[in-house]
Amino acid sequence: MTKGNLMTHKRFRRRGPIARRAQGGWGVMDLLLGLLIAIVLSAAGYAIYKTTTGTAKGNAESDALVQAVSAIQAKCQSAGSYGTNGYNLAQCLYRAQKVPAGWTAVSATVINNSYGQPVNMLSTGTGFTVSDPGLPQDACHDVAIGNLFNSSGTTLGINGGAAISGTVSDSNTSSCTSGNTNTLLYTFAY
DSSP, X not given: OOHHHHHXXXXXXXXXXXXXXXXXXXXXXXXXXXXXXXXXXXXXXXXXXXXXXXXXXXXXXXXXXXXXHHHHHHHSOBTTBOSSTXXXXXXHHHHTTOOOTTOEXXXXXXXXXXXXXXXXXXXXXXXXXXXXXXXXXXXXHHHHHXXXXXXTTEEEEETTOOOEESOOOTGGGGGOOSSSOEEEEEEEOO
């Protein structure tokens, strides 16, 4: 091989007027792509977090309602009565140390639900009512559909609507509104 042929061989030829050097570090496009991936993953993580915590809190509220009703029926009834009409049954739960898990006793007469709103538990004489206010739309729907107390003599009112007895369907929960303003009113005849 002659010297002239060696320089014209494609392995030794330059590509353009200046030889390209290898890139040393992160380029702008690399950083933008990394940022985009981080944003997408963060948004997906936040959506999953909101879905699971909303459901978990709704389930906790359902459990607390069951605990409260069971405790009222076991500890607050005497001689076929829950006290005089209008008697605050929160006092009974507080004295019996049966405040449901997830609810907070603010005082001997006020118990807040897991959303920080006071739950009204009042005697009707032979029965009682439990009003659970301040529920977000998803919790309102989940707790109502959960049909915690599907027995004769029990009704459910959603946001002051007509009393529903028996199975609660999706169409029954259409009155659950957006925001944290929903109230479920359970009425127990005995």
